[in-house]
Amino acid sequence: MSKPKVAVIGTGGTIASQGLHPLDVQDYASSGRPILDAAALVAGVPELARVADVFAVPFTAIPSTAIGWSDWRALLAKIVELEAAHPDLAGVVIAHGTATLEETAYFLSLTLPTDLPVVVTGAQRPFTGLSSDGPMNLVAAVRVAADPQARGLGVLVVLNDEIQAAREVTKTSTGRMQTFRSPDVGVLGHVDADRNTFWRRPTRVLPPADRFDILGLETPPRVDVLYSVAGGDGVAVHAFLAAGARGLVGAALAPGFLTPAERAAMGEAIAQGCTVVLSSRAGSGRTFPTKRYGEEGFINADNLNPQKARILLMLALTRTRDRAEIAALFDAA
Structure with missing residues (x-):
């Protein structure tokens, strides 16, 4: 049986960052080492091939503190382009810095003209860090993006084995692994070793036809x-x-x-x-x-x-x- 096809777009951030040594998990941005692009990130997690047919999509690799409107619009255009070019595409994963992850996810949830599963993930420790959460978060995100249950839920955020809605989730701690929380309503589900479990569906998801068409808008x-x-x-x-x-x-x-x-x-x-x-x-x-x-x-x-x-x-x-x-x-x- 063929595996589902999932695209991984790398935008940079901690998940793709490299420190000077395995214990450099705080000031790694000063290491001088380059941020991994999507191809290097995917190649660095060979376990992805066990859960999906994954291919890397080139994009800019920057800290998420530098992401704004032009990057959001480019991501939106890239996902639309990917869906058109790959009719068999099961879903898309965006590897992203956690500082503005929730904003990128919510923007895409309001603007993507499709119910294609899109999952945003990141990490609290750099790729080179001891016990980095990045590789497992990436695997979990790919598993959710490949899951038919994820269709129609809007853009999802997956970190720390938890599935959350873009509208609801927010970063609540600067450095802890469990930083992403949905304060009023809780998680949508969990990514466990044997399967993805969805406990509920978000109700605040605009139908694709009602989402905002901004691809032609240079400045908001x-x-x-x-x-x-x-x-x-x-x-x-x-x-x-x-x-x-x-x-x-x-x-x-x-x-x-x-x-x-x-x-x-x-x-x-x-x-x-x-x-x-x-x-x-x-x-x-x-x-x-x-x-x-x-x-x-x-x-x-x-x-x-x-x-x-x-x-x-x-x-x-x-x-x-x-x-x-x-x-x-x-x-x-």
Whole structure:
């Protein structure tokens, strides 16, 4: 029996990084050694051949702190191209740095015009590190991408033997193996030695026909994030507006409130036509509607964290400026 075909796109990050020695698992970015490309990464994990017919796809190899809109758009185009070129493709794995992994995964989940399984994975220790988690994470991601059960679940994130939804998962620790968590809802399933087990399906997955078509868009609408703090004066809001922000996300004080000065500054932004969404800096939980904020034109992010609320607002603004339509998207995506 032939094995499922899975493409592995390497974007760089810790999973493909090399330290000076096996115990160099913290400052490896200073090693001077090159980040492995996709071909070298796949070749370095020969066990992949036991679970799928894997082929490497060339892409840029950079730290995930350097990834942004142009890279997301190129990844999107690459996956569309791969599906068209390989009708028998079972799925795609993206090896990615963990710093912005959740943002890349959520962006793709909102823009991929297909239900082809796409799995994003990474590592907390470099490829050369003693007991690196990268090789096993890569094998697990390939197993999930090859699994028909993964189709239609949106983009998935697989690390530490856990399967999580792109919308729900976030990085919660700088260095621990169990860093990726879905705070309000938990994992979708697990990758065990004998099989993949899916316990539930995510409900916030846009149908492919409703996803955002941005392949022709060179530059997205500017959306910035204001981190709310005790005594915050909102001065940054005016700087964001001066820089051309069309949308703002408040990483607000839980359960979703701003300081008086921040609220006033955000209100001025709304009056100038800027769309403002309130998320929370708490790390979990919804920002819920209130009469006073609603009357002033604020939109709630539901339980999206600020970095993901920024992505959804950025994409929403490519389609509409209508407040009700954008609020509906935050309830659906």
